[in-house]
Amino acid sequence: MSIETQIVYPHTTVRAMMLVIDRAPIKLCILVDLEGKLARTVVDGDLRRSLLAGISMDSPASDLPAQDVVSCLAATPQNELMTTFINNPSVNAIVLIDKTRRPVGLVPRAEIFSSILLSPPHMGLSESNYVRKAFDDNWIAPAGPNLNAFEVALREASGRAHTLALSSGTAALHLALRVLGVGVGDAVYVSDLTFAATLQPVLYQNALPVLIDSEPQSWNMSPVALERRLARDATNGCLPKALIVVHLYGQSADMGAILALTEQYGVPIIEDAAESLGASYGNRPSGAHGLLSAYSFNGNKIITTSSGGALVSDREDLIERARMLSTQGRDPAEHYQHSHIAYNYRMSNVLAGIGLGQLELLQDRVARRCTIFETYRAGLDDIRGISFQDELADSRGNRWLTVITLDPDLISRHPYQLLRELRSKGIESRPAWKPMHMQPICAGYGFEPHSHTDVVSSRLFFQSLCLPSGSTLSDEQQQRVIACVREFAKG
Ligand SMILES: Cc1ncc(COP(=O)(O)O)c(C=O)c1O
Known part of the structure; x- marks a missing residue:
């Protein structure tokens, strides 16, 4: 989100700051010092309290008291931004800064908490x-x-x-x-x-x-x-x-x-x-x-x-x-x-x-996850190189997570590149489990491969990605995920 119109300077007056806040999509302004480095944010309430304390509408921003500001480096991953919001419950937006502390962006709380999660809890009424x-x-x-x-x-x-x-x-x-x-x-x-x-x-x-x-x-x-x-x-x-x-x-x-x-x-x-x-x-x-x-x-x-x-x-x-x-x-x-x-x-x-x-809700939750799986299949099935974990005859899965595999002969990019692209759009995905025989805690223990020419578990690990599958996932959110995967597969 562009923040240029929200940046104010030590000489900006209270009146001008009020106008900035009034027009801004996120109701705050970002005060920088004379070098352009982040000083603090200012919201309506800060101005109201300062006016009550005796400053005037024509006083400059430099008269406002110093105040801590919650900021993160621009490349901070989604989950860390989420943690920062959780640790600062009264903060409605985090200022993104570059390495020299100059503000470069603003992340509203609503944006992070409307992220699409892999499989969040889904409470009912009782x-x-x-x-x-x-x-x-x-x-x-x-x-x-x-x-x-x-x-x-x-x-x-x-x-x-x-x-x-x-x-x-x-x-x-x-x-x-x-x-x-x-x-x-x-x-x-x-x-x-x-x-x-x-x-x-x-x-x-x-x-x-x-x-x-x-x-x-x-x-x-x-x-x-x-x-x-x-x-x-x-x-x-x-x-x-x-x-x-x-x-x-x-x-x-x-x-x-x-x-x-x-x-x-x-x-x-x-x-x-x-x-x-x-x-x-x-x-x-x-x-x-x-x-x-x-x-x-x-x-x-x-x-x-x-x-x-x-x-x-x-x-x-x-x-x-x-x-x-x-x-x-x-x-x-x-x-x-x-x-x-x-x-x-x-x-x-x-x-x-x-x-x-x-x-009480188990059957509903299973039905919803199965629908989510079918929607992914319908939305991605025509892409050569994408396939899904299959169901054995005589069994019915609950489709707890929908997992796709990307065939490296048909899709040259690695699943982790897809993971990062999804993450940049606020969509959580996860790698498939890393097989136990590849884990440091299992060094030296026995392993029996499916065949001597094909270790299936490590192949699946290298090629797979778990997509958001929670029963709270809305149709609109799922279409966002599908669109992102389709875009990725085009290369
Ligand atoms: C396959 C599998 N086994 C065991 C567990 C352990 O369950 P819990 O996290 O409740 O200890 C989990 C989940 O975390 C799991 O996915």
């Missing part, structure tokens, strides 16, 4: 009522009626008989490993293409991850790689103690093939369904196939409790053991006795109230 009830009843604790009701409601959404609400999806995965007895030196197979939270709990247990590559259709664990690895490890007598399969970006893994293989070798499955609540595989919800499953309700998920997670299973004994471990593992006695190393992992009754309201 969440605050449940939270209010927690306050009214003084159930401000990791126990209470909201928590109980949330666990009951989650049974239906997950298709599981037993549910345990926790402080995060990571905690759910950690407890899953604990109740399966995974410990020091045990091998655990893990989907390679995932967020680090899938893997971290394996490392908490000092177990040894073996990373299984993706297959190209759904991007999830490759049954081909899994079969090869299981056969080899069975021959060598080192089968894993458990397997964690991820349903990436809300799309189901090939559970039919994976279950058949793990049953053959007697390996229990933990489903990392953090991203796939509301999706389905066969005629059951995603997360209703393995022995245990973890969901996440962090702020960017399809429904959220701000932070939170759940462990679910049809095995009551496993969930009850996890429940005990989630509350410091107290033995059944009047006094405080502990025979197990345990955790403080329970969800708060206040946050469960948010979850109750959000669960």
Whole structure:
């Protein structure tokens, strides 16, 4: 936004400043010193207070008291501007300056907060009522009626008989490993293409991850790689103690093939369904196939409790053991006795109230994200070189995030260039997860590729970008994103 008409000088009078503010699109003027460097901003209220304090309409700006001004360098990224606004709640515009402190632009608060975000929280109408009830009843604790009701409601959404609400999806995965007895030196197979939270709990247990590559259709664990690895490890007598399969970006893994293989070798499955609540595989919800499953309700998920997670299973004994471990593992006695190393992992009754309201909206949220996916597909499908994460037959994803791949043979520019172009227009996008076998924390651990000529997970990482997919995304905003991607693809 051009700011020339809003710049005033030490000799500019109060009257002239009032005229500038009156005509300006953002209601302030920018006072610079005699070298043109930013001194302060002046708004109506500053002038009113100064007039009341005794200066006149003809007094110069230099008579105004000095005042701190919120400014940022011109190249400051969108997220840092957002943080600056959050830290300065009374500021309505940030002055952009060059390296010599000369003002070069002005960013209004509304512009930053109307940015298009990747997957922001989307509250309904009843969440605050449940939270209010927690306050009214003084159930401000990791126990209470909201928590109980949330666990009951989650049974239906997950298709599981037993549910345990926790402080995060990571905690759910950690407890899953604990109740399966995974410990020091045990091998655990893990989907390679995932967020680090899938893997971290394996490392908490000092177990040894073996990373299984993706297959190209759904991007999830490759049954081909899994079969090869299981056969080899069975021959060598080192089968894993458990397997964690991820349903990436809300799309189901090939559970039919994976279950058949793990049953053959007697390996229990933990489903990392953090991203796939509301999706389905066969005629059951995603997360209703393995022995245990973890969901996440962090702020960017399809429904959220701000932070939170759940462990679910049809095995009551496993969930009850996890429940005990989630509350410091107290033995059944009047006094405080502990025979197990345990955790403080329970969800708060206040946050469960948010979850109750959000669960009521799950199907709406899934439907909206699926529409967003279809709109991206319709808007971009004709561009040679752009393709989408696919859905397996017999599964229905929740399309938590729409992710595109750019074929480098047809689109010469890298996805990060698209990311930067979107960012310059106030649109947030994200790289695909970086595969675990490429992560420093996984150096030295096993990795099984899909084929010896094609590592699918790293190819997807280098070629993909997650587009804004939140259920709050308006049609107009989505068309802005599509237009920007189309412009980029033209080269
Ligand atoms: C695939 C995957 N697994 C696990 C998690 C961990 O969930 P949380 O952030 O609730 O700990 C997340 C989300 O962050 C995720 O995307």
